[in-house]
Amino acid sequence: MARLNLLEETRFERVPVKVYANQDEASVDVANRIANIIKEKQAKGETAVLGLATGATPVKVYKELVRLHKEEGLSFKNVITFNLDEYYPMKPDAPQSYVTFMNKNLFDHIDVPKENINIPDGTLPEDAIHAYCEAYEQKISNLGGIDIQLLGIGRTGHIGFNEPGSAPNSGTRLVVLDDLTRRDASRDFGGKENVPTKALTMGVGTIFKAKEIVLMAWNEKKAEIVKKAVEGEISSDIPATYLQLSSSVEFILDTDAASQLTRFDLPWLAHEVTWTDTLIKKAVVWLSLKLGKAILKLTDDDYNNNGMAQLVTEKGPAYSINIKIFNELQHTITGWPGGKPGVDDTNRPERAEPGRKNVILFSPHPDDDVISMGGTFIRLADQGHNVHVAYQTSGNTAVWDDDVLRYLEFVQDFAVAVDDDNGVTAKIYNEAKEFFKTKQPNQVDPEIIRTIKALIRKGEAIAGARFVGLPDGNIHFQDLPFYDRGKFSKDVSYEDDIQQTMALLQKVKPHQVFAAGDFADPHGTHKVCFDILFEALRRLSKTDEWTKDCWLWLYRGAWHEYPIHEIEMAVPLSPQEVKRKRLAIFKHQSQKDVPVFPGDDPREFWVRAEDRTSETAELYHKLGLADYEAIEAFVRWKFD
Structure with missing residues (x-):
């Protein structure tokens, strides 16, 4: 057997x-x-x-x-x-x-x-x-x-x-x-x-x-x-x-x-299963999208004819299953990502209180914040929360060499214009120019060039966060040491990164933390940054009382969204908010047009981001929910 x-x-x-x-x-x-x-x-x-x-x-x-x-x-x-x-x-x-x-x-x-x-x-x-x-x-x-x-x-x-x-x-x-x-x-x-x-x-x-x-x-x-x-x-x-x-x-x-x-993905098609709430939601969403029918229109025959007879027999009729899953999906949608104060939050993804939350958004690279959750970022700031952003790495690897020369040329010209040319910039410029002439593929830049590239990205990140509405005191450019250290050795300690992250968390004492949840590449920057953050929160949970009321929300990057059945908070964006998000992304000029590492996708980051969120909104609509311009999605990380 x-x-x-x-x-x-x-x-x-x-x-x-x-x-x-x-x-x-x-x-x-x-x-x-x-x-x-x-x-x-x-x-x-x-x-x-x-x-x-x-x-x-x-x-x-x-x-x-x-x-x-x-x-x-x-x-x-x-x-x-x-x-x-x-x-x-x-x-x-x-x-x-x-x-x-x-x-x-x-x-x-x-x-x-x-x-x-x-x-x-x-x-x-x-x-x-x-x-x-x-x-x-x-x-x-x-x-x-x-x-x-x-x-x-x-x-x-x-x-x-x-x-x-x-x-x-x-x-x-x-x-x-x-x-x-x-x-x-x-x-x-x-x-x-x-x-x-x-x-x-x-x-x-x-x-x-x-x-x-x-x-x-x-x-x-x-x-x-x-x-x-x-x-x-x-x-x-x-x-x-x-x-x-x-x-x-x-x-x-x-x-x-x-x-x-x-x-593993569609187990009900391969063998009998134990129908948990999560599996039911996944199966119903799959059936709805497969048949092109809104959830509330699915029938017993639809279940029986598509390998889900066991579900409708055990949990049916179809209408009862449909209503349950439709309501669960409806409850993920909120225009108040920081919680809506003074209302019943029983069926809302976030707590109503405190009405004004301390929020910190961790961005692995200096543009992940606005690319991945720029609309929600703007919404949190507009709704009066005390929002902070932490750029975890400098992102200096992803800056073109000629941008370095362009910025150095500006500094030189400015120094001449104000009669303050002491020759230091010219020396750095000439050394950089000579280095780039003989630079080998994948050769690590000298420290001064890495610093310049980091400053380029820092300026762009600050401009983007200011556009969202953050005061300068709430913008933190962490520049975690592991990022540059890893260019020279794969055997890297993360202790100083963890300590720096703990200090920032203790300063803000957040009720909400947003972090990148892209774990497909276990050695990628997003995964490393999450591991550092998670370890910092884990240690603080043993000593700091505020951690008991701190929720961790994960967002995805510009390429792939969470599957609908996994989404726990869906923040809809209006056409105006999509445009504001786009303008925030545009502040990252070094990443526009053709970035250094574009990945598989030839589209610009802002196009990828808009397509992803509009596709998520379209999926919700196909399931029979409201038709939004775009949706940014989040999953809550539950601490054991």
Whole structure:
């Protein structure tokens, strides 16, 4: 019976999938698999042949293998490795090369013989590549094939660098990289324009020859492509779907990467469920949007014909379910994000009292405040709350070099105009100009240039906050130390960041805290900033009485909104408020037009922000609620 239930639960999945609570547990398991293969081969006096991947995904696997070597004596002397790919052209000692990556994360810390390491050569002349690739394939074959092949998955669905259009029988070769792949790599290279357009990669056919294939994926960023690879039709548009043809593959996922698989995302379609309030709301919203019918128009037949007969049988009739969910969604909508004083707040997302709240909005970058929740920011200030804003990082990385020269030229000209030219600005200007001439991709700027870039963003942030209506004393440019420290080392302490945040919180004693809730990238600035804030609040909760009456609200960035069923406060904006929000965003001139790191989306930040909030309003309207110009959404973080 248990086997039947498992088959029913995974019936949408076309490959074996194992889901772990987190990537740490998954990585340890994969590392142990590799270690067992090595030990089994050692016992037989044989060589273990490993196919290795690069990127963030396998880093913790390699870390565990290093630990097994140093602490438990696992030897790699009988191991031969073949890496999947390498950028082309690429020097092996370049910071972005996969040779550098593998040495840093694995090879420099274990006893694998150097002559047993095989990584595609990114320095070859192009006319020598074909023969080299054939020899690479032959070397793998002569060794009897790869025993275990590690894979990640790119957001194009590529495995290795087998981009959309790759054939299932393709071999090792030179390929042209997809634009999305290059955009994803842009931070490592200091901009997409510096990312190589080509790469050497094992082919899909080469990967298929491995005796065991393990594809790993972590975090929400990979959830959409994982679903397509696991549940979608086999297509050259998504090369990872070819893995469905292999009998030796397993997908290893954390819960976030697996979150869009049907058994987790729409579990009522895969198996019987326990209908919690949250799951009911999610299911009803899904049904309404799927059928294009307002919630109050859904019928028993709609539930029965769309995999939700169990719900209508247990909790029905449909009308009762519809009314309940409609009212819950209606109660999330409020024009008073700080609470409406003097009214019954039983069905309102925020407390009515105190009528004038101390509010602090934490903005990871100097423009996240107005981009992500600018309308609510304006509303809170207009409604008389004591609103503060804290810009957690300087954002200096995202300023164009020529903006530095432009501002320095202004300072020079001003100094001349007022007869106060002491030559300091000219010296800095000339040094900056010379540095930019020879600056390498992703090279860290000198401290003086980082300071100038930070001041540019600080001025823009202050201008935006003043436009919202904040007095200067309520504008805090934290410039947390981790942001610049992380440019030189990934082993960063956050204690001084936490202490600085605690001091600000103790000064304001907020009733409301707003913070960025974008956690898809666990190493991204938003997640780090939230972790610092959360730890500061956690510590203060043990000593400070005001924390008992402090609510933490999370907002999302310009790209993705919270799903409707998760939203706990929806703040509608009028056309006039949308325009005011746009003007506040415009104060961030260095981020307009083409920002340094635009991400996947070619739209300007203000356009993304407006489209996101108008789409949220449209979804509410499709569900049968009022038709607003825009809606900004929030989720309340409950402390354990």
